[in-house]
Amino acid sequence: MRAAFLQGLREGLRGGLPSQLGTATVANGLVENLSAAFSPLVPGGASAEEEDPLLLLAWKVMPDYFDVLDLPLRQGRGFLEDEAVGEEKVAVVNDRIARRYFPGGDAVGRQININAEWYRIVGVAASVDLPALSGGTLGEFQLFLPLQQRVGTGFTIIARTGADRAAAVERIKEIVWGLDRSLPIMDVSLVQDALAKSLSEERSNALLMVIFALTALILGAVGIYGVVAYSVSRKVREMGIRLALGASARRVVGRVVLGGLGTVGIGMAVGAVGAFALGSTLSGLLVEVDPRDPGVFLLVAGVTLVVALGATWLPARRAAGASPVDALRSD
Secondary structure (H helix, E strand, O other), X not given: OHHHHHXXXXXXXXXXXXXXXXXXXXXXXXXXXXXXXXXXXXXXXOOHHHOOOEEEEEEEEOOOHHHHOOOOEEEEOOOOHHHHHOOOOEEEEXXXXXXXXXXXXXXXXXXXXXXXXXXXXXXXXXXXXXXXXXXXXXXXXXXXXXXXXXXXXXXXXXXXXXXOHHHHHHHHHHHHHHHOOOOOOOOOOOHHHHHHHHOHXXXXXXXXHHHHHHHHHHHHHHHHHHHHHHHHHOOHHHHHXXXXXXOOHHHHHHHHHHHHHHXXXXXXXXXXXXXXXXXXXXXXXXXXXXXXXXXXXXXXXXXXXXXXXXXXXHHHHHHHHOOHHHHHHOO
C-alpha cells in the first residue's frame, strides 16, 4: 500500500510539477530524522568478527534523488526503477566507505553485509556534509537505500524550485492531497532554514563560549594592565633619578616599556605551551576547527601585547612628563 502510494506520489511530482516550478523527489529526510545505528559493515569475503561497529547513517531515497539534489556519483550509478521494487537489495555508499573497504579497486558490484543482510553496491556517491552532526566520526559513513524497498511511516518531499516557491508548494500540496486527502503536511521550509534549525543548539553553545571567552579576555586584560601599571609606578623614583642625571624621557620610557614587555613575554610563552598541551581536550567541542590553530594563538598574543604595551607606556609616559623633583619626592 505504501509502496503504491510512493509510486503514485513520484509520478505525480514528475508529471504534475510544471518545469518552471522545478523538480522534486521523495526521501526519508534531508537533515534530521535520518536512521543512524552502530553496526558492522562487512565487505564480501571478510569476516564479521574482524570489523568494528560503525555509526552508519542511512538515507532511504527514490531513484531520482541524486539528480534532484545534484549529488555527484563518483562511480557507478543511482537506483533504477526495477531495482527499487525488486527483491535484490542494492545500495549506494559514500566515497568514505568505498575508500575504507575497497581501497584497491572499484566498489561497484561488490557485496556488503549490514545487520545480516547483503547488499550489492551499484554506485559510490560523494559524501554529504552534515553540519547538524558535530564530531569527526558521526555521520562519516553514509549509505543510500531504495525507499520503496524499505517504506517507513513518514516522507520528506525535497523540491528544487525556481523563484516562485509559493506556487511550487501549493502544487505539491495538491499532488499529495490528490492521492490521499487525510495526509497531513507537517512542515514546509527552505533547506537553509532546516540547516539553521538543526544547528541552533550548536550555535547557542558557541555564542555562550564566545561570551565567556570575551569576558575572560577582558578580565585578563584588566589584570595585566593593573599588575604592569603597578610595577611601573614602583619605578617612578628610579625614573626621576635617571631624568635628573640627564637621561632623555624617551629613553627612560623605552627602558620601562621593554622591561614590562619582557615579563609579559615570559608569561605568554608559558601560557602558549600550556594551551598547546591542553588543546586536544577541546577537540570534542569544536567542528572543523583546529584546537591548535596558529591564527588563534597569534590573535591572543597580539591582544596581550597591545594590553601590556598600554599598561607600561601610559604610566611610564605620565611619570616621565613630571619634573625630576616631583618624581624624586614620590613614594
